[in-house]
Amino acid sequence: MKWQSVIRCLGLSGLFLFISPAFSTEDTAFTESVVIFNTICAKCHEAQCSGRLSFDDAFERSSDHILRYYGQASGKQWLQKELFDILYYMKEKCAYYPMQSPVPIKRIWSGDILEKFTTLMARNYFIPVGNFSPGAYRIELELEKDVKVTAHLISEEFEMAIDDCYQSSDQRINIPFLIEEPGDYYFRMYPREAVELIRLTITPQESEVH
């Protein structure tokens, strides 16, 4: 059970005081903004490395624009500001906004960990999957129901190692891939209809012996 729901159900708002920083609401909120940015806004703004914003009063001018693409930010000034800051960071640093989220040791993500990396309605996912050295690997997705998804695996340099569309069967999708450039990678998924990702596993591909 998530902390938020424990608190909501039991009314233990004092509990917040004892939650470690990794679970603080602020941190969760920012992760949510990064996920929204890197799935929805990324369609146009990914890898925009122009170094500066077009206007000095860009934040004031961009509110309508942000709401057009993410209506759920309506009335949430803090969310609009975070999305704006994330674009600013990308333009300045030419990099993804850093996410504070350790990669599970065996590279198996499930349950509440995955819930942090999804947008609420459309269930787009953006998951930092950590550092890879060159080699052959395989992604396995386990979904709540059969669906068609678009999957991306993107390097920190914005190079796509995977960019394709997949239909699941028996609620599973298997994606072999090759890493040529070492570095940090991100997995992104757009399902055709909202679906829960139950498990994501990334394993090195066993070399075939003939």
Ligand code: HEC
């Ligand atoms: C369909 C394409 C598209 C999508 C999706 C999109 N934008 Fe934009 N955005 C643009 C274009 C085009 C501009 C104006 C040119 C520019 O500066 O890149 C712009 C400008 C901006 C600006 C002003 C930047 C500046 O340099 O002054 C901000 C801030 C911004 N967008 C944020 C967002 C956020 C946040 C999202 C996601 C909720 C988003 N945009 C989604 C196309 C898009």
